[in-house]
Amino acid sequence: MLKLENISVSYGSIKALHNISLEVKSGEIVALIGANGAGKSTTLRTISGLEKPANKDSKITFKDVQIQGALPHKIVEMGLSHVPEGRRVFPDMSVYENLLMGAHIRKGKPDQGDFDRVYHHFPRLKERIKQLAGTLSGGEQQMLAMGRALMARPDLLLLDEPSMGLAPMLVEEIFHIIEDINVAGTTILLVEQNAHLALEISNRAYVLETGEIVLEGLARDLAENEDIRKAYLGE
Template sequence: MLKVDDINVWYGSIHAIKGISFEVYEGEIVTLIGANGAGKSTTLNTISGLLHSKTGSVTFQGKNLARIPPHKVVEQGLAQVPEGRRVFLQMTVKENLEMGAYTMPAGGVQADLDMVYGLFPRLKERYRQVAGTLSGGEQQMLAMGRALMSHPKLLMLDEPSMGLAPILVEQIFEIIRNLHQHGSTILLVEQNAQAALSIADRGYVLETGKIVTTGTGAELLSSPAIKKAYLGG
């Protein structure tokens, strides 16, 4: 479904991504793990068209995404839930969700709202509430629900557990599992390596802009080197 081939990304003189290549197949959960600053978010932002690679290509369902603006990338069926949630704080829950449907026909928006409310009952309870007054966990649910309004074929999640209490982290990962069981293909960027690898089909480990290890979620969870570096083992 997604093929990232030899991308190199710079921030000015800083070489942030160094020749990364990986693939995501339909129906998979694939995770990118690594320390802060390893290049995980930069990779997602490059796939989304927010940043551009000097080399290589990003191909989604056989189509090269080079020079396609970010809003057109969403129309192709690729949605990103950004790091830090980035909900529209002054707008209501319902208005935030409607913003996620801007690429969709207007006639189907109510059915899509009902779909999201079914996945996130808390959002239905608070649909009139201003997003800035929601808890961190509720804002994360809202950011995920907003992305789902565009009917993505591939959902990219950037640090969904960041800043959340452990019980909310469990909830968020349970929701990710649920989305996967309902047919979503997911690319997950996450510092919580234990949680990410426990639900992932496959994982890639990034260090200073390079992929240094890859394997199934189970293989990486049981690797002594990964345990030592990322799992406190």
């Protein structure tokens, strides 16, 4: 479904990504793990068109179409939604209005079925449908950010640090919901510092260090790798 080949990204003289390549197959959950500053968020931003590859031989293919250089809203229209780090909800708009914003890229108005699908995964949002997004708890804002992305009916969902700043109980809940979204038919590329949970729910994973992919494989194999356990699992 998604394939990155030889992607390099620079911020001025600083190289954030060095010729990385990765693949996400339809139906998978693929984790991208690494320390702060490794280039994980830059990878997602490059996929969704917010950053541009620096090298001419780079290639990003989504559903057999090359999308490097495409405008972000065109990439969303193709079926790729990005939930950014930090949630980025519209604080002065209601939960309902935030969800509507997620569907604005689609042709025609969203129907009740779109809202019902979001409420199925996030029943708490239905209870707070008229509440301003800025008054929600951190966990509820994360749910809203994910629900907003689902309103676009994506084939592929990019999730950037969905557990950041959340209490452990809420983290478990969010990860169960991510699994449910995947089972319902949405492919997921997950960037996450909680490597233990990320590897637990993923099919495959990549390890990013200082802008380079240093390891890849089945998630269960990486979870048993001694170096990974020491570096990312606190063992």
